[in-house]
Amino acid sequence: MNNLQLEQILNEKLSPQLIKDYAPNGLQVEGTQTIKKIVTGVTASQALIGRAIELNADALLVHHGYFWKGEPEPIRGMKGNRIRSLIKSDINLFGYHLPLDIHAELGNNAELARLLDIQVEGGMEGHPQSVAMYGRLKTPLSGAEFASKINTALNRQPLHIAPESEDKLIETVGWCTGGGQDYIELAVKLGLDAFISGEISERTTYTAREMGVHYFAAGHHATERYGVKALGEWLAKEHGLDVEFVDIDNPV
Missing domain, CATH: 3.40.1390.30 (NIF3 (NGG1p interacting factor 3)-like)
Incomplete structure (x- = not known):
């Protein structure tokens, strides 16, 4: 080609x-x-x-x-x-970059939802090009259970910042792969139970605690492996190209 x-x-x-x-x-x-x-x-x-x-x-x-x-x-x-x-x-x-974050079929957000069994309901910003999504877990989970699920899916232990009421079950979730931590307040405004991003900032800890939402920092690299991998697999399937995904370890 x-x-x-x-x-x-x-x-x-x-x-x-x-x-x-x-x-x-x-x-x-x-x-x-x-x-x-x-x-x-x-x-x-x-x-x-x-x-x-x-x-x-x-x-x-x-x-x-x-x-x-x-x-x-x-x-x-x-x-x-x-x-x-x-x-x-x-x-x-x-x-x-962003086109691969938001693509509804092959994007990083779509792939993260698939891996975590989240039913996508829409964009947190209210339009199709939103880089932050929200949806619903097929089965409500505790914070500890959802952290374990993320660890299993991504092979990376997430940092879990729990609200004061740690026994609050998670049913609705917002997420933005990579450096999307500042969408956490929008997640709270939308009434979501939890928010996931790749990176965390110092301020994110206090936001999660004070606004009563479960927060999971799952790693920038770990949350963004799967869009480009899916895109490569699509190229191989639809266009017969020889494609190989290479994962360079990155703990961030």
Whole structure:
């Protein structure tokens, strides 16, 4: 497959043109025109690039790519090393950020709901492009039971901040993968029993305690493995491409 044809397929699936983002979505670093082998992963780190080179990949497809708004523009240091490695090996870099968070079928939020048996009911912001979702557990659980379920699903023990009434069962849940901790107050306004994000801030602890909601910090990396993995699996199934997901360990 041609690299620009692959970009067109991804753009048609994810519709990045409809979303205002913090980085360009699509082909970020151009490599060989012919795509036979694709490696997918969460972040285009040097370690992931190294694995892509070892696997003779023609393309690297990630959730966290390059050229973020506000970052220094010169291609030097760590940034220079990464891009130089891609160019030397003729590897295309494709990055999709918010479009991969919110996609209703393959997105990070959708995949997290699937893993945790949450029935999706809508976007917390009240529109289809909301980066925070809400839904309902198929079976109400205690805070400890839900923390255990998250641990089993993601292979990562979440940080659980419980409300004063720790015996409060969880039935309704809001969530935003990655750095979505500041949606916790909106979750409370919507009357949800619990909120999940990847990252936690110092202030999030007090918000959860004082506003009476279960909060779970499940890891930025751990909550965002599954969208890009699902996207790669879709490419393999629908377009017959050789796709391999590589998980570079990240405890954050």
